[in-house]
């Protein structure tokens with residue numbers, strides 16, 4: 001697989017939190033989902049990858065070359081977009097666009113104009129007049145206007161209504177398909193990224209215990225369901241399970257499904273299943 005970015009031994013230590021050592025690859029031309037509970041370290045990882053808050057230790061390579069985050073060229077190639085619009089609140093949309101576009105040589109004015117129309121954002125509106133959802137969409141346009149190759153999105157759809165989230169994902173897919181662009185998106189809406197991400201990185205307590213191509217991971221495991229009082233086979237291939245009054249549900253390595261009783265219901269896992277049973281070991285059921 002061709003990687004746009006590679007993190008080697010990335011570490012950041014805060015007083016009460018340690019990220020890493022992280023060793024991950026970000027595949028080129030794909031949407032990568034970054035999934036973890038609150039406080040798992042997703043923002044710290046994305047900021048380290050983008051150089052907004054560089055890792056205290058370790059290297060980041062872009063297209064196979066170690067990044068010098070002081071090099072201005074790298075800033076044109078990638079962007080980190082938080083879910084918080086940082087802009088003078090009395091600026092109009094037009095003034096904000098003029099301001100940000102003046103910082104970039106390769107600003108795509110016509111793409112931004114089309115997107116403003118699609119998102120129904122009026123150029124004469126002041127930033128403080130925009131609704132929360134409009135601010136988030138405008139924030140996305142400000143981050144993408146210079147058409148970066150790698151987009152690091154930090155929980156970009158938190159607080160958006162479902163139609164706006166759909167618009168947002170449509171925009172993202174159109175953006176990535178245009179050229180071989182790559183996106184990393186941290187999100188709590190696992191179900192929504194399920195259909196659009198090709199690669200996934202799960203985070204827990206500052207580490208990345210599970211990552212890979214979504215289809216490969218989904219083929220490696222099966223979710224099973226058994227009646228609640230059933231004895232669970234003693235095999236290390238069952239990674240975790242949860243018993244409720246209705247059923248015992250868990251995850252098993254695909255090559256060991258024959259160790260389950262033949263009346264077990266066996267399904268392909270979703271990203272939520274992988275997160276709950278492989279990463280969190282059923283502890284957040």
Ligand SMILES: Nc1ncnc2c1ncn2[C@@H]1O[C@H](COP(=O)(O)OP(=O)(O)OP(=O)(O)O)[C@@H](O)[C@H]1O
Nearest residue numbers: 014015016017036037038039040041042043044045
């Ligand atoms: N600048 C900082 N100084 C000290 N601790 C920090 C700093 N930034 C983040 N942390 C801590 O690092 C941990 C990870 O935070 P981070 O924001 O990376 O998690 P997250 O997975 O993005 O969480 P969420 O889903 O809630 O946004 C948290 O315990 C947080 O308190």
